[in-house]
Amino acid sequence: MTIAIRPATAADVPTILRFIRELAAYEREPDAVEATEPMLHEALFGATPAAEVLIAERDGDSIGFALFFHTFSTWTGRRGLWLEDLYVTPEARGSGAGAALLQALAALAIxxxxxxxxxxxxxxxxxxxxxxxxxxxxxxxxWTTQRVTGPALHALAGRNR
Incomplete structure (x- = not known):
């Protein structure tokens, strides 16, 4: 059973959304996913893609994904890669799919x-x-992650609802 890593295509959007929902459930936030197939299609394959996805397959079956995008460091003066989500289905954990996804991302970064x-x-x-x-x-x-969302985001923008 060989693990293969490939770039996602538009046909993978339903699988990507399923993986996102499974990851959200694992991370104890099953109702937090707002993404829809049309939203993901536009974000990943629209005129100005916001992110990219690698798909892990075993024997032709999709068993995981890595969603990533470019960042920028003023200190290095170069882009970096930000891994937003890495997910491998429970039954495929321990198969090497997660390691293969990380290796592919590292190679892509280089x-x-x-x-x-x-x-x-x-x-x-x-x-x-x-x-x-x-x-x-x-x-x-x-470093600590900071986040502003919802009403606080609108207030910060000076656009109170």
Whole structure:
């Protein structure tokens, strides 16, 4: 059983959305997914794609994905890759699909002259943290993620509802 990694196509959008929903359920936020197939199609394959996806397959079946996009570092003066989501179906975990997806992303980063491949992981997700550490990832404990959403975002924009 060989793991193959390939770029997603528009035909993969339903599978990508299913993976996103499965990941949200795993991350204890099953009702948080607002994305729809049309939204993902536009974001991934529209006139100005916002992100890209790699699909992991085993024997022709899609078993995981990595959704990523470019960032920019003023310090390096170059783009980086941000891994937004990495997901492998429960039955395929331990197959090497996650490692193959990360390896493909690292190779893509190098091919695109990106000095960084970065992502966040939930602090309670010890299986993922252990997996990432085993692949050489180091925590960036001095940085904390900040987020503004909903009414706070509108207030910050001066557009109170």
């Amino acid at each position: 091919d695109r002259d990106c000095p960084r491949l970065e992502w966040t992981v939930l602090d309670w997700n010890t299986p993922a943290i252990d997996f990432y550490r085993a692949k050489g990832a180091l925590p960036q404990d001095e």
